[in-house]
Amino acid sequence: MKMIKNTVMLLALALSAPISAETTENPDAAPAAPATVEETASGVCAGCHSADGNSVIPMNPILAGQHAEYITKQLIDFKATETQPAKRNSPVMSSMVAALSQDDMKKLGAYYAKQKANPSQVATDADAKLIEIGKILYHGGNIENGVPACASCHGPNGSGIPPHYPAVAGQHAEYTLTQLNLFNTGDRGNDNQIMQKVLTRMSGQEKRAVSVYISTMR
Numbered sequence: 062m063k064m065i066k067n068t069v070m071l072l073a074l075a076l077s078a079p080i081s082a083e084t085t086e087n088p089d090a091a092p093a094a095p096a097t098v099e100e101t102a103s104g105v106c107a108g109c110h111s112a113d114g115n116s117v118i119p120m121n122p123i124l125a126g127q128h129a130e131y132i133t134k135q136l137i138d139f140k141a142t143e144t145q146p147a148k149r150n151s152p153v154m155s156s157m158v159a160a161l162s163q164d165d166m167k168k169l170g171a172y173y174a175k176q177k178a179n180p181s182q183v184a185t186d187a188d189a190k191l192i193e194i195g196k197i198l199y200h201g202g203n204i205e206n207g208v209p210a211c212a213s214c215h216g217p218n219g220s221g222i223p224p225h226y227p228a229v230a231g232q233h234a235e236y237t238l239t240q241l242n243l244f245n246t247g248d249r250g251n252d253n254q255i256m257q258k259v260l261t262r263m264s265g266q267e268k269r270a271v272s273v274y275i276s277t278m279r
């Protein structure tokens with residue numbers, strides 16, 4: 062009888078303690094992320110970007126060979142803080158980075174930068190005209206509507222200039238076109254307005270053309 066009474070008292074104590082409820086809701090609680098970057102990349106991220114970052118799904122960007130600093134910046138920008146919304150809006154990626162620390166993001170940047178890009182996209186004959194238009198725009202811009210040459214920031218071969226200008230060569234055309242449209246509408250606004258300015262006077266055909274051309278660059 063005495064034992065039961067003690068148990069009940071302990072139970073009552075445990076129930077009145079608010080600690081458990083607080084720890085489950087605490088956003089700073091230790092993330093359940095796997096221990097190594099390799100495990101994260103081949104576990105969590107691989108489903109959409111492939112383990113080595115050579116995504117085969119046109120909507121998901123290829124990360125292999127991208128500059129480490131750029132990748133880390135994007136991961137930081139996808140993450141909302143207690144006081145500020147995410148600088149780059151993507152419901153999918155925001156939930157992916159929620160449990161990552163800045164150190165994880167740095168390591169993931171270094172990991173993908175080390176992987177060899179293996180772009181698999183091949184242009185069809187139907188794309189020939191678009192590629193021609195895109196090539197001229199990429200390397201020379203369009204003086205008539207004031208679009209600057211992409212090459213001046215992303216490099217003549219599309220390998221970018223670290224740390225600020227990302228590599229674009231070989232990227233899926235669908236992903237690139239989506240980003241151009243997001244910059245254009247302002248829905249992607251983590252570029253200090255640089256890309257938003259580039260896009261203001263580009264036609265729909267120019268956006269498609271340059272996206273297809275970029276996918277063929279090696």
Ligand code: HEC
Nearest residue numbers: 105106108109110120121122132135136151153154157169
């Ligand atoms: C469910 C699919 C999915 C998973 C899982 C996923 N991603 Fe993504 N990721 C995307 C999509 C879609 C985008 C493009 C978002 C946009 O349109 O802005 C993206 C974009 C990115 C970008 C920006 C690339 C660029 O060129 O700007 C990085 C970096 C990235 N993901 C890293 C990761 C990492 C690291 C993980 C694992 C922790 C991960 N992703 C898991 C779908 C996914």
Ligand code: HEC
Nearest residue numbers: 209210211213214225226227237240251252255256259271
């Ligand atoms: C004045 C420099 C500049 C010029 C010119 C420029 N860009 Fe960019 N671009 C940037 C910067 C900076 C970023 C990275 C923004 C960020 O940090 O998120 C970027 C990002 C991008 C991205 C997103 C890459 C990714 O992986 O998500 C694409 C696509 C892109 N640019 C395409 C183009 C195209 C196409 C042109 C030519 C029509 C062009 N850019 C011209 C500076 C430039």
